[in-house]
Amino acid sequence: xxxxxxxxxxxxxxxxxxxxxxxxxxxxxxxxxxxxxTNLFAKEFPDRFFQCGLAxxxxxxxxxxxxxSGKTVFASTFAIFASCRCxxxxxxxxxxxxxxxxxxxxxxxxxxxxxxxxxxxxxxxxLFCSLPGFSVVVPADAIETAEVIKSAAATHGPxxxxxxxxxTPLVYSQSYQFNLGKAITMRxxxxxxxxxxxxMVAKALEAAEALAAEGIDCCIINMPTLKPLDEEAIIKAAxxxxxxxxxxxxxxxxxxxxxxxxxxxxxxxVPMSFVNxxxxxAKSGKAEELLQRYGLTAKDIEAAVRxxxxxxxxxxxxxxxxxxxxxxxxxxxxxxxxxxLH
Amino acid sequence: xxxEKNNLNIHTTSTPxxxxxxxxxxxxxxxxxxxxxxxxxxxxxxITMIATAGSGHPGGSLSAADIIAVLYFKVMRYDPQNPQWPxxxxxxxxxxxxxxxxxxxxAESGYFSVxxxxxxxxxxxxxxxxxxxxTTPGVEMSAGALGQGLSFGIGTALAARxxxxxxxxxxxxxxxxxxxxxxxxxAMAAAHFKVDNLVAIVDHNKQQLDGWTQDIxxxxxxxxKWRAFNWNVIEIDGHNINQIQQAxxxxxxxxxxxxxxxxxxxxxxxxxxxxxxxxxxxKAPTPEQAELALRELS
Ligand SMILES: Cc1ncc(C[n+]2csc(CCOP(=O)(O)OP(=O)(O)O)c2C)c(N)n1
Ligand SMILES: Cc1ncc(C[n+]2csc(CCOP(=O)(O)OP(=O)(O)O)c2C)c(N)n1
Ligand SMILES: [Mg+2]
Ligand SMILES: [Mg+2]
Numbered sequence: 001x002x003x004x005x006x007x008x009x010x011x012x013x014x015x016x017x018x019x020x021x022x023x024x025x026x027x028x029x030x031x032x033x034x035x036x037x038t039n040l041f042a043k044e045f046p047d048r049f050f051q052c053g054l055a056x057x058x059x060x061x062x063x064x065x066x067x068x069s070g071k072t073v074f075a076s077t078f079a080i081f082a083s084c085r086c087x088x089x090x091x092x093x094x095x096x097x098x099x100x101x102x103x104x105x106x107x108x109x110x111x112x113x114x115x116x117x118x119x120x121x122x123x124x125x126x127l128f129c130s131l132p133g134f135s136v137v138v139p140a141d142a143i144e145t146a147e148v149i150k151s152a153a154a155t156h157g158p159x160x161x162x163x164x165x166x167x168t169p170l171v172y173s174q175s176y177q178f179n180l181g182k183a184i185t186m187r188x189x190x191x192x193x194x195x196x197x198x199x200m201v202a203k204a205l206e207a208a209e210a211l212a213a214e215g216i217d218c219c220i221i222n223m224p225t226l227k228p229l230d231e232e233a234i235i236k237a238a239x240x241x242x243x244x245x246x247x248x249x250x251x252x253x254x255x256x257x258x259x260x261x262x263x264x265x266x267x268x269x270v271p272m273s274f275v276n277x278x279x280x281x282a283k284s285g286k287a288e289e290l291l292q293r294y295g296l297t298a299k300d301i302e303a304a305v306r307x308x309x310x311x312x313x314x315x316x317x318x319x320x321x322x323x324x325x326x327x328x329x330x331x332x333x334x335x336x337x338x339x340x341l342h
Numbered sequence: 343x344x345x346e347k348n349n350l351n352i353h354t355t356s357t358p359x360x361x362x363x364x365x366x367x368x369x370x371x372x373x374x375x376x377x378x379x380x381x382x383x384x385x386x387x388x389i390t391m392i393a394t395a396g397s398g399h400p401g402g403s404l405s406a407a408d409i410i411a412v413l414y415f416k417v418m419r420y421d422p423q424n425p426q427w428p429x430x431x432x433x434x435x436x437x438x439x440x441x442x443x444x445x446x447x448x449a450e451s452g453y454f455s456v457x458x459x460x461x462x463x464x465x466x467x468x469x470x471x472x473x474x475x476x477t478t479p480g481v482e483m484s485a486g487a488l489g490q491g492l493s494f495g496i497g498t499a500l501a502a503r504x505x506x507x508x509x510x511x512x513x514x515x516x517x518x519x520x521x522x523x524x525x526x527x528x529a530m531a532a533a534h535f536k537v538d539n540l541v542a543i544v545d546h547n548k549q550q551l552d553g554w555t556q557d558i559x560x561x562x563x564x565x566x567k568w569r570a571f572n573w574n575v576i577e578i579d580g581h582n583i584n585q586i587q588q589a590x591x592x593x594x595x596x597x598x599x600x601x602x603x604x605x606x607x608x609x610x611x612x613x614x615x616x617x618x619x620x621x622x623x624x625k626a627p628t629p630e631q632a633e634l635a636l637r638e639l640s
Contacts, residue, residue: 048504050500050535052531053527053531055524055527055530055531057493057523057524057527058524058528058531059493060493061490061491061492061496061524061528062493062494062497063497064493064494064497065493065494065495065496065497065501066498066500067497068475068483068498068501069428069497069501069502070505071501088487088490091487092484092490093483093490093493096474096476096484097475097476098476
C-alpha cells in the first residue's frame, strides 16, 4: 500500500528542527499559519515568528527588511497569494536585491480542491520563474520536502517552494541528498522520457508501469527544481530516448513544459508532448476528481506517451544548415537575456 | 548635453560648508544656519544632477531636502567607510523617485565623491534613476514602485529587536504614495508590533503626479488617520530645520509605538518657478532654467 503524507506538515516540523539549530531563522505568515503549519514554529519560537495578518504584500516587505538585516526568513501563505497578490513586492523587494527570503507556499495547484479557482494557484510557477533572482522548487513528496526546506535554509538568496494541500503518496522510501538545480532519474528507460514535477512524479511512475506492459520503456525524471533548470539532464534525455513528455500541475505556459521545451528546441530538438492544465481555470471539486476532469492522471500521461511515440517514428530533423542557424540564434538570444543569475 | 556646454558646474558655487563633511559616528555639530546652507547645497546638487541627466524628479527631491539634511548631518549615526555597519541608523527612501536628493546627501556624507553625482541616470552609473540597493553604497532599499518602503522598514526595525541593537529606522514617504494600500497594511502592522525604533516621515507637499492630492485622491484627515492606526503623530513645518530636528528627537523618546512626522512641505521648494508647479514633478529643467535655479539657490 502506498503511504501518503502531508508535505506541509513536514514543512512545519522541518522548520522547528531548523529553528532549534539556527537562531537566525525567522518565520512570517499571513493569517494562514494553521494551514501552512508554520504554527508549529510559532509555538516553539514565539519571538522569531511574526504573524502579519491578512496582508501578504506587507509580509513580503517585512521579510525583505529582516533579510536585509541578516536574517534567514521563511514567509508562508497559500501559493495563490504568494504569487499573484505579491508579484511587484517579490520583484522589487526580493528578486532584484537577491535577499535571503524563502517563500514557502502551500495549497498550490488545483488539488486544493473544493475552494475553487480563486484559491487554485496554477500560474505561480510561471510568475516565479519569470523573476531573474528566484530559484523555484516543487518537491514530489514529503520526504523530498524536508530535504528541500533544509537546503533552502542553507542556500543564500530568494527561493520559491510550492507545496500542496492534500496528503500525497511517497515516491521516495528514504531521505536523499537534494541538490538545487539537479534532476533525479527515478526509473531508467530507453524509449521515451517523462519529466515530471510535484505530484505528477508519482503519476508518471504509475504510468510507466502500465506502459511497460505495452512494451514502452519509459525513463522517469523527477525535476524538482524548475529554476535553475538542469539543462544537462534534459539534453541527455532527449539524446538517449528521442522523445519527451512533461507533466505538471500548472497552466501550459511558463511552467516546466515551457522551460524544458526551450532547452529541447535550442539544444536537441525531439518530439514533445505536454500534460498540464492547458489554458483554463478549474472548478470546485475533490482533488482526485479535478485531476481526472482536467487531465492530470497517470492515464493522461500514458496517452501523451503514446502520442509522442508515434511522432517520434515520423520525426525528421530539419536540413542541418537551417537547424544550426536556428540554434545559433536561440543561443545568442539566451546570452543577451541572461543577467547572470542563473 | 554636456556639463561644459551648459556651464553647470557645482564646484564653482561658493559655500561655507566643506565639500565632504568630517565623519562623526555620533552626531554632527552643525548649527541651524549651517544646516540651512547645507540643505541649499543639496538642492543645488539636485538641480545640477537632473539637468545634466536630462530627466528626473526635481519637485519631490527639493521638498525633502531639509528633512534629509537634518537626518544625514545632525541626527543619523552611520559610517560611510562601512556602509553595512550593523549599528547604523537606516534611512529608507520609500519614494524612490526622489533618489537625487538622497544621492546628494550620500555624496556629501562621504559614501562616494561629489563628482560622481553628475553620472546620475547614465549607462554604467552607480546612481540609478530610482534607488537600487545593489549598486549604490548607502542605499538601503531598491525602490521606485511606490508603497513598499514602510513594510521594509518594519522588517529592519524588528531585526534590531531580535539582535538587541538600538538603531533607528527612518522611512520617507510621499503623500501621494499614501494612496497605496500597502502603506496602511504597514501602518497597522508597525503599531501592532510596537516597533518604536521606526519613524515614518511623510513629505506632505500636497502634490502627486497628476496634480494636487486633494483633487487626485483626498488624504485628509491625514494626521487623524495615523493616530487612528495607533501611531504617535508629530506635525511640523518640513522646511524648518529646528522643527525637523525636534520632531526627530521626540520620535526617539516615544516608547511602545511607532512615530510618524507629517512634514508640511512645498513641492519644488527653493526654486521659485518650481514651487507648487506640478510640471516639475518629473521633468528636468532646461539648461537656462537650471542656471536660474542655481542662482536662486546660491
Ligand atoms: C488574499 C487572501 N489571503 C488569505 C486568504 C485565506 N483566508 C480565507 S478566510 C481568511 C480569514 C478571514 O477573516 P475574516 O475576514 O474575519 O472572515 P470571517 O471571520 O468573517 O470568516 C483567510 C486568511 C484569502 N482568502 N485571501
Ligand atoms: C506603484 C507606483 N505607481 C505609480 C508610480 C508612478 N509615480 C511616480 S511618482 C508618482 C507620484 C508620487 O507622489 P508623491 O508620493 O506625493 O511624491 P512627491 O510629491 O514627493 O514627489 C507616481 C504616481 C510609481 N512610481 N509607483
Ligand atoms: Mg472575522
Ligand atoms: Mg507629494
